[in-house]
Amino acid sequence: MPPPFEPLTLVHVVFSSRIAGGELHCIDLANAQAALGHRVHVIGTAGSAVAGALSPAVRFHGLKLPLMRGWRVAALARKLGADVCHGHLGPACKAVAQARSASRIGTLHVGYKPHHHALMDGLVCVNRAQHDGLPRDRAGLASLIYNWAPERNAQVVAMRTDLRVELGLTPDQLLVGSVGRLQRAKGMDLLVAAFKAHAPANAVLAILGEGPDRAMLEDMAAGDPRVRLLGFRSDVDQALKSFDLFVSASREEAFPLAILEAMRAGRPVLSTATQGPREMLAGQPARLVGVGDADLLGRAMAEELARLRRLEASERRVSYATAAYDRSNAVARTLGFYRDVMLHRAAGAERFEDEEEAIAA
Structure with a gap:
């Protein structure tokens, strides 16, 4: 040896x-x-x-x-x-x-x-x-x-993505976002259902990622221009900075890098209480809800958006303890x-x- x-x-x-x-x-x-x-x-x-x-x-x-x-x-x-x-x-x-x-x-x-x-x-x-x-x-x-959370390469970081501008949002619109593969385990179907049922009319949902469930999610989002499926993005770190609320609706997660990236970006986090997030977010200024319940997720999302709306944009940044990562x-x-x-x-x-x-x- x-x-x-x-x-x-x-x-x-x-x-x-x-x-x-x-x-x-x-x-x-x-x-x-x-x-x-x-x-x-x-x-x-x-x-x-x-x-x-x-x-x-x-x-x-x-x-x-x-x-x-x-x-x-x-x-x-x-x-x-x-x-x-x-x-x-x-x-x-x-x-x-x-x-x-x-x-x-x-x-x-x-x-x-x-x-x-x-x-x-x-x-x-x-x-x-x-x-x-x-x-x-x-x-x-x-x-x-x-x-x-791996650092993205310098060329991507230099792009300075402003997702709000890209999506044509007005200053009063809140942007809910999620990042992950479009497959059942990630619960993107639960997220779309929760958003459509409970999010305010002027909120927008942006989902970053690709996967086998894309066609199903497009069908679920049909007729609701607030739901945007943006596909795979190499500028995730920059895009995250535009989110007012990051949501993970996963049915199972061991260690979700997307949540850690959202924490690094200082975004408010709402997550289902799967195995990894329960440990990662314990004692952190984030919110956990039960797994697999779109109605519960939607109500929590609406409450978080109402809370964020009462804050100035500069006050929505969250500080997390990330030394362990x-x-x-x-x-x-x-x-x-x-x-x-x-x-x-x-x-x-x-x-x-x-x-x-x-x-x-």
Whole structure:
């Protein structure tokens, strides 16, 4: 095993073609590790948007077909001399499980699933409930390391997006916003229903993101010009600054980066009380409501908008405690966890060899 400060060969695996929260975390972690001098590779799907977001110091390996991905990941990790193979999201972790030549790490961006994560040598949990809920009989190590909100690149930040101007809003109109993939887990259908039923007539809802539920959401929004589906945006940080209220209507969330980005932008936050937000927003100046109830969400939204309307625009900014989500600290702790897993794995191999020798004797 390399000495404590010798550069490692690290292989990240993520199979998504689009960039959402888990993919963004993988990209930023790989870029940060490469900037520290480690040899970093990312294995993904050929043509994935992930490749274009990686720094020049990170090498991307695109797999053209999904066939035998586990075997191919294992072979490539072995060829690259990987010290660590780190999977992001379930299918990637399932493939990483076959890379036995390296220490196998998985990040629980969603949650623990035995068929994806049981064979990992180490698991990174993104909230305390995940960590405390892991099976007691797991052989591998686990560590609680919070995600962070990656900084956007300088070119995007320089765009200085003003979403209110883009949408043609007047000063008296309040803008409700949400960011996320358009799929059932994110609850965008609940958000649209809640907004249409309870938001004031001059409020506007902007949803940033793409996904399989777009057509359904367009049907739900039909006839209501207040609901705007803006698709994928690379200027999320800038767009968030235009929101008067950020809403997460998710049915399940382990660690929503969009909420952390809204906190960084100083936006008031209303969220369903899923696993991640319950921990992230505990003791913070934010509001939680029950999961899966569009009427309850809508009433809470109306109350928050009424409260915000009584404030001047400059008074709507919120300050959050975000020290726990520091990027540098999280990257350092992740590298430290890699070392712990490598040591634990090496010790296990030595014990196995000692037992084999004892049996042979």
